[in-house]
Amino acid sequence: MNKYEQIAEYLQLFLDDEVRKTGISKVVVGLSGGLDSAVVAVLAHKVFGDDLLCVKMPSQYSSQSSLDDADELCRDFGLRNISCSIEPMLREYEAMNPDMDNLRKGNFSARMRMATLFDISARENALVLGTSNKSELMLGYGTLYGDLASAVNPIGDLYKSEVFELAEYLGVSECIIKKPPSADLWDGQSDEADLGYTYAQLDAAMKLYVDERLSREEIVGRGIDEKMLEMIISRIFRNHFKHKMPVIAKLTSRTLGHDFNYPRDITL
Numbered sequence: 001m002n003k004y005e006q007i008a009e010y011l012q013l014f015l016d017d018e019v020r021k022t023g024i025s026k027v028v029v030g031l032s033g034g035l036d037s038a039v040v041a042v043l044a045h046k047v048f049g050d051d052l053l054c055v056k057m058p059s060q061y062s063s064q065s066s067l068d069d070a071d072e073l074c075r076d077f078g079l080r081n082i083s084c085s086i087e088p089m090l091r092e093y094e095a096m097n098p099d100m101d102n103l104r105k106g107n108f109s110a111r112m113r114m115a116t117l118f119d120i121s122a123r124e125n126a127l128v129l130g131t132s133n134k135s136e137l138m139l140g141y142g143t144l145y146g147d148l149a150s151a152v153n154p155i156g157d158l159y160k161s162e163v164f165e166l167a168e169y170l171g172v173s174e175c176i177i178k179k180p181p182s183a184d185l186w187d188g189q190s191d192e193a194d195l196g197y198t199y200a201q202l203d204a205a206m207k208l209y210v211d212e213r214l215s216r217e218e219i220v221g222r223g224i225d226e227k228m229l230e231m232i233i234s235r236i237f238r239n240h241f242k243h244k245m246p247v248i249a250k251l252t253s254r255t256l257g258h259d260f261n262y263p264r265d266i267t268l
Contacts, residue, residue, distance in 0.1 A: 002169075004165055004166050004168075004169035005169065007158070007166060008043065008046075008166065008169060008170060011043050011154045011155070012043060012046055012047050014154055015027075015043065015044060015047045015048075015129075015152065015154055016047050018152045019047075019048075019127055019152060022127065022151075024125060024126065024127050025048070025051055026048065026051045026052075026053070026124055026125060026126035026127070027044055027048055027051065027052050027053075027126050027127050027128075027129050027152075028052070028053045028054075028055055028117060028120055028121045028124060028126045028127070028128055028129070029041050029044060029052065029053075029054055029055070029128070029129045029131065030054075030055050030056075030057055030113055030114075030117050030131065030147075031054040031055060031056050031070050031073070031074070031079075031081060032056075032057075032066060032070065032131075033056075033062075033065070033066030033067060033068070033069035033070035033073075033176065034066065034069075034176065034181065035160075035163055035164065035167055035172070035176055035177065035181060036131040036132070036133055036155060036160075036163055037131040038069075038070075038073050038167065038172045038173070038176050039131075039155060039163055039166055039167050039170060039172060040129050040130070040131045040154060040155060041054050041073065041077070041079055042073075042077055042170045042171075042172060043154055043170070044129055044154075045077055045078075045079055050080050051126075052079065052080065053080055053081070053082065053120070053124055053126065054070075054074060054079045054080065054081040054082075055081070055082055055083075055084055055116070055117055055120055056070050056081060056082070056083040056084070057083075057084055057085065057086050057112075057113045057116055057117070058083065058085050058086070058087065059085065059086050059087045059090050059109055060087050060090065060091065061105075061109070065175075065179070068175075069173065069175050069176050069179070072173050072175060072176075073172065073173055073176065076171075076173055082120075084116055084120070086109065086112045086113055086116060089112050090105075090108065090109055090112060093108060106143070107143045107146060109146075110142075110143035110146025110147045111143060111145055111146040113146065113147070114128075114145065114146050114147065114149045118149075121151075127151040127152055128149070128150050128151050128152075129150055129151070129152055129153070129154065130148075130149070130150025130151075130152065130153030130154075130155075130156065131147070131150075131153070131155065132147060132148055132150075132153060132155070132156055133155050133156065133158055133159060133160045133162075133163050134155075134156060134157055134158055134159045134160075134162075134206075135159045135160040135161075135199055135202060135203055135206065136160070137156055137242075137243065138206055138210060138232075138235075138236055139195070139202070139232065139235045139236065139239065140235055140236075140238065140239020140240075140242050141191070141194070141195065141235075142242070144242050148242060159199075159203040159206065159207065160181070160199040160202075160203060161199055161200055161203040162203075164177060180192065181199065196228075196231070197225075197228050201225070201228065202228070202232065204224065205219060205224045205225075205228060205229050205232055206232060208222065208224065209229070209232065209233065209236075210236075216229060216230075216233070245257055
């Protein structure tokens with residue numbers, strides 16, 4: 001059994017356990033036509049079959065290739081899917097706020113998509129699956145209460161470069177694997193252009209800093225670009241608030257997030 005066969009098997013068991021222990025048997029995932037959502041959708045389909053609903057949520061900034069790629073994935077794997085455009089909401093809000101820059105447009109789009117997805121999950125009595133990978137989570141490259149929101153995330157401990165390899169193992173469409181990563185949040189948006197480095201470069205550094213806990217000096221000594229490393233470290237600490245639930249001021253002896261800590265799967 002190779003590495004990604006083991007990972008895929010484990011993640012399927014993880015999804016089955018974490019979803020069903022809630023008493024819910026259905027899941028929804030936002031399908032963008034990108035790599036991460038494709039991998040989560042394929043994994044979830046192996047576990048839940050037609051109890052998985054993929055939701056496509058295009059806007060006026062979505063590229064036709066992304067829409068086509070999402071459709072191809074659904075055909076290849078027989079994924080049950082619907083389309084629910086956020087374009088009317090986005091256009092209306094942009095009309096009220098003509099000074100919006102690309103970052104605001106991107107954040108608003110991500111939150112509208114997640115609001116839509118959670119509403120559909122309520123209608124379907126389903127849990128929302130997350131699609132953020134470890135590279136994005138560590139760097140804070142995501143929108144709080146937008147694409148970072150979910151009930152269960154199966155790929156949050158896989159770096160982007162590992163998600164590519166898992167996608168290859170799962171047989172995800174080549175058109176999705178080969179295209180440059182983009183969230184289609186505005187015209188011409190590119191993940192790697194935003195970050196300034198390729199995911200391969202970023203992941204190589206983060207594995208040394210995050211997983212192996214090497215010092216700055218040791219990492220630079222292994223040939224990692226020092227400027228990139230400082231950017232990574234700065235982003236990790238600056239965006240740590242995105243990794244946690246809101247901090248609650250402690251006033252009593254039992255406070256959520258401080259010491260009101262029971263196992264998630266406790267049974268009464």
